[in-house]
Amino acid sequence: MAVRKVLRYGDPILRTPSKDVHKVSKKIQELVTDLLETMYAQNGVGLAAPQIGENYRVFVIDVSTGDEPLNPIVFINPKIIKKSGAVRSHEGCLSFPEAYTDVKRYANVMIKAMDRKGKSFVLEAKDGCLLARAIQHEFDHLDGILFIDHSINRFETESILESLEFPPIEEDKLIEEKELEEQINDAESAKED
């Protein structure tokens, strides 16, 4: 059990789709422990297995803050079973130290997964809360998708990456999300009126 090295953007493992877990073996439990230790050591809100070089469908999230007790949630073989609404989300990623940009996310998600004991559970997160956004961010990692692929303004993201000496955006990975984009724009212009 250990704090592991977090791979940085540019590493091909981050773009590799991850495999399902067939059995929550001792090896997978150790992977979960390493993910949690590494996430806490880096003050992250979430961490996915490929970020520490393991292409398995496993991620962890903890959205507790300040004096609140730790509240780790472990997701093994997750499936997003419902998603709706849209929200602008200002995000970073432990694989992109210091880089933050605005991305498109669903506001509400329902996810089914197994916990670290292999027990299945369903969790709903709503209203664009941090948990709802973190679930989508971490889930994407399992499919080799990164938060910058959801950029609201790709030119802004491009210049942030450049200023931090990261590789550029991969244009073919950018995800067209017209519906999300329209909903976010409508909500924001309604606020201004």
Ligand code: ZN
């Ligand atoms: Zn990330």
